[in-house]
Amino acid sequence: MPASKLIDNQVRVETPEGIDFVQAAAGPVPRILAYLIDFGWRCLVYMVIGILSAFIGGLGSGVFLILTFLLEWFYPVFFEVLRKGQTPGKKAMGLRVVNTDFTPIGWGASIVRNLLRAADFFPAFYATGMISMTLTGRFQRLGDLAAGSLVIYQEAERPLTVDPEIKPLMPPVALTREERQGIVDLTLRSGSISDSRQEELADLLTPVTGESGSAGLSRLKGIGVWLLGGKK
């Protein structure tokens, strides 16, 4: 089988200065769930408006129709532009709408992507949108393609908790950036990886630590803590 590009869900944007910005594009399942959450909220509002307008009679039903029209078409636009690209559903799922260059989405793009929901909906239940999302590498439905927008994951801060018992240790040799990141990763993730596996991994870095087995692992973790800024 010919070697091909590795499967990845990340999208890169390079600035003219040569700086890469990386975000993860959000796919169908979380977006469907986000849509359902939004849909639930809208239904709740429709019910409240419906009950209230029932008391007013004919005028009430007119108001109800106008409000539902506005809500159905401009609910996402409102939230996307004024709430940093997040409708309540997207917020619950940790998603955000941005332009394809990761800048915040504006009125024009948001209106385009939400008016085209009609196209994505065809023939029912967003079937076209689903197909489009699956076929485009960055999970864009037709509205996203037209508006040049993208749904990405809101970056979550990873808590930096390390065992305070580990003594920081200056790396004895120069490390590449990937190696530094890997060692820090091992130190941070040591809670979820079994001890024997950790030693096995640490053994691969004997050229760095100069020791093998648990001694090598503890030295490696010391280097990790040092790289994280522990300098005692």
Next chain:
Amino acid sequence: MNLNELQLKTRVRTPWQALDVGVLMARRWYRPMLFAWMLPALLLYGLLSLVLYDSPAWVMLGVWWCKPLLDRLPLLMLSRYIFNERPTGVFNGRSLLRLYRFDMFSALFWRRADLRRSFNLAVTVLEQQKGAARARRAAALTPGSGSAASWLTMVMLHLEILVPMSIVLALGAFVGSYVDVDPDIFFTFDAGFYAHISNLALLLGMSVIAPLYLGCGFSLYLNRRVELEAWDLELLFRESYRRRTEAGAKAAVTNSAKPAAAGAANILGLALAASIGLGLLSPLAATPVEASVYSAEAAGAEQAREEIRQILETPPFVIEQQVEEWQWKDKLTEAPEPESLEGWEWLADLAGWMDQMNLGWLFQLVEVLLWAGVGLLLFLLTRALLRHLQTYNGPEYTPPQQTTGPRVIMGMEISAGSLPDDMDAAVSRAFEQGDMRLALSLIYRHILHLLVDGRRVPLESWYTELECAAAVRAQPELKVDNRFDELTRLWLRLAYAHQLPERQQAERLYRELREVLAV
């Protein structure tokens, strides 16, 4: 399984992101997975129809019930594809039978309602675990990913039903209102032939969604294993190990006079043997074949870098041109084409008429008027500017704040209170006692005090000696000439080099500086 061949960018992702990667995986190997699901399903449907042709609903229920078995083959194929292998060994009768029979009853009975089916399926199919061992393994994998796996099943379950409905609605939309289709025929299960057609539509929906469902579940499983077994770190560290041992081997080769190739092979071989020994439990074990691949790769990279450099030094990246005379940047290379005069003949006629009339005086008059207009405009502009300047008082004036000089410079107190009242006596006493350091520091501090508090030289507490000297030099109105520089040099030599100054010179400098700086 060989991690180097993994077709996935290894990274620990959130469960939701793992689901997205699953969609990408399903997309890449969609067709084989679709057929691996659909053909057995159709076969099963046919077999069941032979027995139960008159009750299509039961046939459909039977196929639907067997979904956990039908899911196995595409999953197995995907697990081969993801490691860049062809799933050739799968398609013979015996291994297929083994695949479907393994742990069949529990899969079809008490685990049929498992909400995390596609996530847990890999434990059964790929790890070949059953019973309590399977349950333990599933429980170990579940934390963190369980809810995403359940939501995945919920979403895909609905999509399966929505696919045939969308197809029907799309057909309806395209047919329009000319044909009156009774939508009920797709939902009435005992309408014979129609019911079978609607069943096939449902089957199509299931087959279309199955690769996505399995891909997402498998991706979630892989993500969990990447997290628990740190596959990403293994790939990274292995690469680093290779680089470092190779560098070491190279160094050894250049240092020793032995036959180079044999030495390198030995060392490399030793290193690789060690790595195999260490990596017994690891899913990835480097072999000598891989080693040669690695070195070939490295050589290729070197060559490629050289080629890139060469390309970057040739046109169109670099255009060399020798120019020996001045020339305009935007030289017109060709005369602009005369514009077509179509429709403007009357203007030409007018010009011709004017030529005949000899109207030169009129043009001169217009020219004079134009210049006069320009002059007037300039005059008005100048006047407006002058008016503006008269009313403009310049930027808002803020009186400089009364700044007090620093109390401490370079860690030395220089305020009046910190110095002895009778400086001369203190200095000469220090000289008598032979404590040059004390004497000179007193002198230096006093001079700094005079500079900062008496003459308001803007010195800051963080200045070094040389910066202080430069700040003093920058104010020639102090008339210290280079005496302060000299004092600074004396002080630096004493303070840092322990070279004792001459008493006469120090006292002379002190006296003169005090005279100059006296307020």
